[in-house]
Amino acid sequence: MAFLPSAVVSHPTSLRFQASLPRNRWNALLTAVAAVFSAIAVLPLVLVLGYVLFKGGSLISATLLTELPPPPGLEGGGIGNAILGTIVVTLVASLIAIPVGVGGGVYLAEYSRSGWFAQFVRFGTNVLSGVPSIICGVFIYGLIVSTRLFFGQSYSAMAGGVALSVLMLPTVIKTTDEALKLVPQELRLGAMGLGASQFVTITRITLPTAFTPIATGVVLGIARAAGETAPLIFTALFSPFWPEGLFNPIATMSVLIFNFAIMPYEAQNALAWAASFVLVLMILLANLFARWVARFTRV
């Protein structure tokens, strides 16, 4: 390689950083703008968590978790029935949404990768995930509650669970579909090359390989469903008593918050804050659980 003449490579200025250069000023300015916006973006998260903690955290006690809410005008009591109710309704929703959603995702990813029906289902899933939750509630109200479909009962835990399952379904289908698409094609071919049928390949190789992302998606779907209010207001309704089976109205935390926060009684308002705190905590735990599941290393 020939050397360049020294005149060409001479550097008249030093290498020292000069803050006054236009590029460095712009750099500093835009970095500051980005920092401010990201701070604003995190602010609601921090404030909501902080405020709920502040207002509700002080009310946490054993009685809060185990007792019924007091009648209007009286003090004390707890939100035990609502916690139990949220668990029951979410469980019903999961029992419907997980098998249907995982099954649908398996169909999309494994059986019909690009057929017109698969495209249609994928599109429908995207639309469904954008449907406002109150519309899911109205739909189930029209389908189950007003027609008294279950044993002549109108409002019921079952109806609430079905409404929540409609909300969970798109999340579960999508995460299953995406997770299975990430499984290397070589694994499927390897299993098929050993004489495994498609069913065996899916149940023994592909699904176990994709277990972690699917489980993560399912847990996040559950966490989302557990916090929903709108679809429960006119499906599960509310009850001041302990749950009386799946086919009766049931108390849930989100509806309890909705009801109690606007009551003109201080005891109820305080319980609404406490319930908010517990609900946020449960959703936080679910998210942490999802992260923990995601960290599972495969065999």
Add this chain to the structure above:
Amino acid sequence: MTATLSATQTCLSLEDVSIRYWNNEAVRGVHLGVPRHKVTAFIGPSGCGKSTVLRCLNRMNDLIEGCTLSGRVVFDGQDLYAKTVDPVEVRRRIGMVFQKPNPFPKSIYDNIAFGARINGYTGDMDELVERSLRKAALWDETKDKLSESGYALSGGQQQRLCIARTIAIDPEVILMDEPCSALDPISTLKIEEMIHELKNSYTIVIVTHNMQQAVRVSDMTGFFNVNTFSDRDTKVGCLEEFADTQTIFNSPQQKATQDYVSGRFG
């Protein structure tokens, strides 16, 4: 049954096989007889359809959308592409080893037991695992860590694990699609030695880019090439010559074969 048959009998025969992906013809007019208990190698330049032909031998092409085959592939007197044939059953008799090692995300033991279990094997699983690993020359390296993940092995070991897993289902034919292309020379040698051992019990068809490998391991060699046909704009793969490995490499009949094996193109 196989013991009573003569060693040179044809195991798989292709009769005027053409394969197309949608409207693109990949291979045309292949006539070929794979002899039993021999190693048959497919060589040729990239895109000549040798892997496509290999995959059609156990209906792996069914899994590729838009792939269709005309002609007949006869195995033990049965047309593999007859409507009544179950491709799953075909793949149990004709196993496949892939280019990239693809162990399952399971333990070494379960990698091998998987195929046997789904095929309804009821014998002693420990014994089968050991026998398969021994045949694949992997037993000594893995006997103390059978419960570890198959991913914990090196690339060459993974490929031998994949071969062991194919042996475990006791197929009649083993298809190998460039099994050494992702491996280092030492692992390649180990696998080649293994192929020599395996041909006593199995019929082996191997696709390779490496001509020396074809010379070292195979008894028969098929040279595939790309040709232009008057009715097609694109080039189409076809079988140029099929003969003893010795003949192909020392005194080929076709000029293209001569040019290819002497390194003048490809």
